[in-house]
Amino acid sequence: MPEREMLFREAISEAMREEMQRDSSVFLIGEDVGPSGGIFKCCEGLFEQFGPQRVLDAPIAEAGYIGLSVGAAMTQMRPIAELMFGDFALLAMDQIVNQAAKIRYMTGGQCKVPMTIRLAMGAGRSSAAQHSQSLQSIFAHVPGLKVAMPSTPRDAKGLLKSAIRDDNPVLFFEDKMMYNDKGAVPEEDDFIIPFGQAEVKRSGTDATIVATSSMVTVALAAADKLAEEGLDIEVVDPRTLMPLDEETIVSSVRKTGYALVVDEAPQSYGATAEIAARIGEKAFDYLDAPVMRIGAADLPIPFSPPLEFPTIPDVERVVRAIKDQRGS
Amino acid sequence: MAKKPSGSKRPPKKSAAKKKSKTQRMPSLRAPADTLWLMYRKMSEIRLFEEQVWDVYTRGLMPGLAHLYIGEEAVAVGTCTALRDDDYITSTHRGHGHCLAKGGQLDRMMAEIMGKEAGYCRGKGGSMHIADMSVGILGANGIVGGGFGIATGAALSSKLRNSDQVSVCFFGDGASNQGIMLETVNMAAAWDLPAIYICENNQYGEHTPYQAVTGVEDIADRAKGLGLEGVIVDGSDVLAMFDSVNQAVDKARTGGGPTLIEAKTYRFHGHHVGDAQTYRTRDEAEWWRTNKDPIKLLSDYMVDNGVAKQEELDAIYEQVEREVLNAIEFGKDAPLPPPEQAYEDLYA
Ligand SMILES: Cc1ncc(C[n+]2csc(CCOP(=O)(O)OP(=O)(O)O)c2C)c(N)n1
Numbered sequence: 282m283p284e285r286e287m288l289f290r291e292a293i294s295e296a297m298r299e300e301m302q303r304d305s306s307v308f309l310i311g312e313d314v315g316p317s318g319g320i321f322k323c324c325e326g327l328f329e330q331f332g333p334q335r336v337l338d339a340p341i342a343e344a345g346y347i348g349l350s351v352g353a354a355m356t357q358m359r360p361i362a363e364l365m366f367g368d369f370a371l372l373a374m375d376q377i378v379n380q381a382a383k384i385r386y387m388t389g390g391q392c393k394v395p396m397t398i399r400l401a402m403g404a405g406r407s408s409a410a411q412h413s414q415s416l417q418s419i420f421a422h423v424p425g426l427k428v429a430m431p432s433t434p435r436d437a438k439g440l441l442k443s444a445i446r447d448d449n450p451v452l453f454f455e456d457k458m459m460y461n462d463k464g465a466v467p468e469e470d471d472f473i474i475p476f477g478q479a480e481v482k483r484s485g486t487d488a489t490i491v492a493t494s495s496m497v498t499v500a501l502a503a504a505d506k507l508a509e510e511g512l513d514i515e516v517v518d519p520r521t522l523m524p525l526d527e528e529t530i531v532s533s534v535r536k537t538g539y540a541l542v543v544d545e546a547p548q549s550y551g552a553t554a555e556i557a558a559r560i561g562e563k564a565f566d567y568l569d570a571p572v573m574r575i576g577a578a579d580l581p582i583p584f585s586p587p588l589e590f591p592t593i594p595d596v597e598r599v600v601r602a603i604k605d606q607r608g609s
Numbered sequence: 610m611a612k613k614p615s616g617s618k619r620p621p622k623k624s625a626a627k628k629k630s631k632t633q634r635m636p637s638l639r640a641p642a643d644t645l646w647l648m649y650r651k652m653s654e655i656r657l658f659e660e661q662v663w664d665v666y667t668r669g670l671m672p673g674l675a676h677l678y679i680g681e682e683a684v685a686v687g688t689c690t691a692l693r694d695d696d697y698i699t700s701t702h703r704g705h706g707h708c709l710a711k712g713g714q715l716d717r718m719m720a721e722i723m724g725k726e727a728g729y730c731r732g733k734g735g736s737m738h739i740a741d742m743s744v745g746i747l748g749a750n751g752i753v754g755g756g757f758g759i760a761t762g763a764a765l766s767s768k769l770r771n772s773d774q775v776s777v778c779f780f781g782d783g784a785s786n787q788g789i790m791l792e793t794v795n796m797a798a799a800w801d802l803p804a805i806y807i808c809e810n811n812q813y814g815e816h817t818p819y820q821a822v823t824g825v826e827d828i829a830d831r832a833k834g835l836g837l838e839g840v841i842v843d844g845s846d847v848l849a850m851f852d853s854v855n856q857a858v859d860k861a862r863t864g865g866g867p868t869l870i871e872a873k874t875y876r877f878h879g880h881h882v883g884d885a886q887t888y889r890t891r892d893e894a895e896w897w898r899t900n901k902d903p904i905k906l907l908s909d910y911m912v913d914n915g916v917a918k919q920e921e922l923d924a925i926y927e928q929v930e931r932e933v934l935n936a937i938e939f940g941k942d943a944p945l946p947p948p949e950q951a952y953e954d955l956y957a
């Protein structure tokens with residue numbers, strides 16, 4: 282399949298553009314998504330192409346416009362709501378958790394809520410505690426929601442197209458440190474990546490690192506370092522937390538005998554705990570050491586760089602954990 | 610890279626012709642002379658501080674983003690001059706001006722903005738989270754509308770403690786569309802809480818003109834529906850702000866309940882430093898800088914009414930500039946926090 286290089290954010294906007302062209306029920310709503318193209322430039326050109334009927338600048342009213350998205354999704358539209366910083370999802374929690382996630386089930390399957398909420402996540406820009414959170418586990422914990430976490434431009438495009446076509450509410454997490462990452466994306470218009478399919482981003486035999494979103498890059502860099510020391514690491518990217526491709530993860534761990542799970546959210550009660558537990562349940566007899574996990578420190582993200590950086594997982598910590606796990 | 614901000618030098622001087630009027634004393638001043646001096650000094654402090662923040666940001670000396678208050682100085686200063694030290698305010702992402710006006714110190718603010726241990730929040734908060742509980746600054750806020758609950762809660766606290774402290778919530782035109790405004794202002798009105806809601810209508814929320822996303826022209830009109838008094842004030846006129854807030858404070862302190870004041874204002878700079886401002890015209894911004902510079906309006910008033918000579922005002926301005934530059938040096942020299950401090954301050 283022919284491919285082109287593009288930025289992560291361009292992959293996002295291309296996915297939205299194609300889906301808006303393909304399906305007139307798809308529309309975009311969010312703060313500054315219109316003429317200004319979104320603060321992370323993910324919506325550039327969409328207002329010009331589709332006009333104010335389908336690209337709506339929302340007031341600063343997250344509960345309000347997410348609520349509107351739920352209602353529109355229940356009545357034949359397919360909204361994409363951009364939440365700018367994912368932290369602002371917390372202002373719309375009732376709409377997402379009490380309404381979007383439950384309305385189909387509560388009404389005995391009478392309706393569906395095909396909406397996508399895009400949120401920028403993650404630390405690393407000195408944005409401090411209210412603009413840096415990684416809230417994926419909170420949403421993955423809510424039955425009725427789906428959670429996608431792309432780690433490359435290719436996955437961003439394929440997964441976002443799936444999200445938009447999905448008949449359920451999807452939380453789509455974009456690490457803001459990746460928006461300007463470059464990568465190859467297939468040419469084909471209909472390139473989609475189904476939910477619930479993990480990808481082995483690097484195959485290896487000595488240990489498995491399961492990593493999400495920007496932590497995949499961290500895991501791959503750690504794998505390169507460990508290769509210099511003779512360790513052959515496999516990196517598995519679940520790509521969606523809900524649904525979770527348990528099979529690919531478990532079979533990797535059965536092969537390598539070691540598992541480390543890395544996610545950028547605070548470590549306690551997070552996605553790393555869930556994935557580690559599943560590995561424990563399904564691959565216990567194959568493990569040569571306890572499953573380990575790395576998340577951010579259990580702290581609000583501090584502002585000042587010397588405080589911020591040590592609190593988020595990095596290559597050094599991953600390398601050290603892999604070595605500690607083997608007692609080397 | 611953007612040009613050095615206009616207004617980066619001192620505000621334009623009075624023309625010689627107008628200066629003559631200083632001899633004809635007006636029958637009464639709109640505020641006592643020493644209050645005028647104080648307000649002039651504070652507004653200059655904010656202007657000069659923000660110009661330095663622009664510089665510090667542009668030179669890469671601060672992490673994160675910087676939302677400048679230049680052009681809106683009269684709102685914070687007119688308001689806070691009507692407050693006591695023990696009154697409360699909540700501020701916003703564009704909070705440097707509020708904090709300085711309420712008694713925040715230049716050096717500790719600059720240190721915080723630079724992420725230093727000597728900063729107000731020990732480097733944990735940065736530009737958007739400056740707080741000084743000792744002078745009633747309950748915090749700037751990274752969440753648009755984040756101050757409504759806190760300010761109204763502080764007003765409730767005053768009432769429950771039988772204190773006469775009042776509480777001011779600064780918020781933007783953008784924040785006025787958050788649902789929590791309705792919830793909290795309703796409670797303040799229902800329970801006659803000593804709260805004052807100051808809407809800084811600078812006509813944009815980030816890149817979006819407020820008219821495009823707001824059903825009313827005047828946000829003060831919403832007051833009627835919520836059961837409190839709504840007032841519209843020229844936010845470039847510090848004396849008008851001072852006057853309105855004084856009335857609101859008197860009412861709040863004596864159990865008369867909350868007031869909503871909408872200050873019509875304008876941010877002279879972009880949403881944050883580095884914003885290309887494609888959403889508004891140069892002419893529009895220039896009109897405000899020329900006709901509605903709050904510092905110039907006040908200094909004109911002071912000169913016209915014989916309260917000050919332009920040279921005296923200039924001398925103050927230069928003195929404040931030195932203080933601000935000292936604060937920059939203080940911030941630059943202050944050490945960064947050691948990494949282990951990340952683990953402090955989480956639980957009480
Ligand atoms: C809940 C929330 N939504 C969105 C943002 C992003 N944001 C930061 S400032 C801003 C505009 C705020 O506009 P306004 O309230 O008018 O204040 P101004 O910047 O004009 O002073 C936006 C949308 C945020 N910080 N918090």
Ligand SMILES: [Mg+2]
Nearest residue numbers: 781782813814
């Ligand atoms: Mg505004």
